[in-house]
Amino acid sequence: MNPEYIGYLASAFVAISFLLKEINKIRMVNLVGCLLFVAYGFLIDSLPVIITNILISLVQIYYLFLAKKQ
16 A cells, blocks of 8 residues: 555545534544554654654643543
């Protein structure tokens, strides 16, 4: 499988997240995109892509858990 397909799919999820209005849906869709970008980063051996998207994923997970507690 061509790694670019995963990159395109990740980009689509991140782009779709900008179209949503409910914050939890935004965070979930963006999280999926970020996790796909992490996989893509491993496939293309790009540490900046991996690190950036892991950090963004952790932020999204933190805020999703915070919202769930309230």
